[in-house]
Amino acid sequence: MPPPKHAEGTHRMTVPVLETENLVKIYGRGETRFDALKGINLEIGKGESLAIVGKSGSGKSTLMHLLALLDGPTHGVVALEGRPTNDLGAKELNELRNSAFGFVFQQFFLTPGQTVLENVTLPLKIAGVPAAERKRRGLEALDQLEMADKAQNKATDLSGGQKQRVVIARALINNPSVIFADEPTGNLDSATSRVVEDILFGLNREKGITLVIVTHDTDLARRCQRQIYLVDGQIVPNPEEEAGDVVDTPARPEARETADRGGVTVKEPETGAIVTLSQADLAELARGAQRPPHTGKHAAADPHTPEQPGATA
Structure with missing residues (x-):
């Protein structure tokens, strides 16, 4: 069986x-x-x-x-x-x-x-x-x-x-x-x-x-x-x-190809670095903002809505 x-x-x-x-x-x-x-x-x-x-x-x-x-x-x-x-x-x-x-x-x-x-x-x-x-x-x-x-x-x-x-x-x-x-x-x-x-x-x-x-x-x-x-x-x-530091910071947006025209230049709040976001970047950010936050069985215990959904492990 x-x-x-x-x-x-x-x-x-x-x-x-x-x-x-x-x-x-x-x-x-x-x-x-x-x-x-x-x-x-x-x-x-x-x-x-x-x-x-x-x-x-x-x-x-x-x-x-x-x-x-x-x-x-x-x-x-x-x-x-x-x-x-x-x-x-x-x-x-x-x-x-x-x-x-x-x-x-x-x-x-x-x-x-x-x-x-x-x-x-x-x-x-x-x-x-x-x-x-x-x-x-x-x-x-x-x-x-x-x-x-x-x-x-x-x-x-x-x-x-x-x-x-x-x-x-x-x-x-x-x-x-x-x-x-x-x-x-x-x-x-x-x-x-x-x-x-x-x-x-x-x-x-x-x-x-x-x-x-x-x-x-x-x-x-x-x-x-x-x-x-x-x-x-x-x-x-x-x-x-696995060499050097345990984790490496992911590549920043400016390290990616920005072939799409009409990008937007922004300043990162943490580092002050000037970053150019392509149209593809902007579209992904917009999609991310529309995703609903993770709702779990303990959600009622927190009256606030988290500012962004997080990864699950």
């Missing part, structure tokens, strides 16, 4: 752990306006490892901050386990972020004067967990990272690799469903970087923790199950060039 029609797509019935619809982030107004994200539609599955890849200024860290509920979008929706988060108050957002997410950053963000154990158990202290329980869970997390013997050391006494292990232990302390890692090996040598990467991917593989890594490192990105590439706040196809 042949398989049911569309059987291969049944995995999509699972609710994503994180989802965005028409996600837009704008900073500033008027001449200082900067569109950091331009309508991102993205689903991240439970237990997935995902790399968000792009050059500096591409919007990758902005996207991570919105996914992690560290910032709010100008337009669009971020949903956690199918639940839109737009209408949550500050207290509820803080509690949700503290319980659901762990964070691993390039700069470590450890308090120098506190012990390793105190740094690791900070999320539990914020959550109001009693001291004895904090200590038990903190030592357990440090033991997973082979750092229990450093529990009473000051953070300043640790090497870079040891500090990142402490950061990972802190990220694990609340048994998060998602770990966000922003350039997690940026301050480490290659050998230590590999150890830290192995720890993160081991947690993803063995504990089913969703791993979202923001990076410009192609080797690190390839270790993830999936990669998305950002250029100028939009998701683009996987670039073919």
Whole structure:
């Protein structure tokens, strides 16, 4: 008997752990306006490892901050386990972020004067967990990272690799469903970087923790199950060039042939460059303006209409 029609797509019935619809982030107004994200539609599955890849200024860290509920979008929706988060108050957002997410950053963000154990158990202290329980869970997390013997050391006494292990232990302390890692090996040598990467991917593989890594490192990105590439706040196809920078800016309009006569000369708001748009360019822009925005199941959660439709990943 042949398989049911569309059987291969049944995995999509699972609710994503994180989802965005028409996600837009704008900073500033008027001449200082900067569109950091331009309508991102993205689903991240439970237990997935995902790399968000792009050059500096591409919007990758902005996207991570919105996914992690560290910032709010100008337009669009971020949903956690199918639940839109737009209408949550500050207290509820803080509690949700503290319980659901762990964070691993390039700069470590450890308090120098506190012990390793105190740094690791900070999320539990914020959550109001009693001291004895904090200590038990903190030592357990440090033991997973082979750092229990450093529990009473000051953070300043640790090497870079040891500090990142402490950061990972802190990220694990609340048994998060998602770990966000922003350039997690940026301050480490290659050998230590590999150890830290192995720890993160081991947690993803063995504990089913969703791993979202923001990076410009192609080797690190390839270790993830999936990669998305950002250029100028939009998701683009996987670039073919692998040498040099991870992503290259697409050719500007002036680099294309403008054989059609009657073009229009405009000034790009971001760079100030003078660009000549052909009649074909103008026709494509007009068609794009007429396309309806992406409408998803969470659209009602955002009363605003995004300024432009975005790519889907």
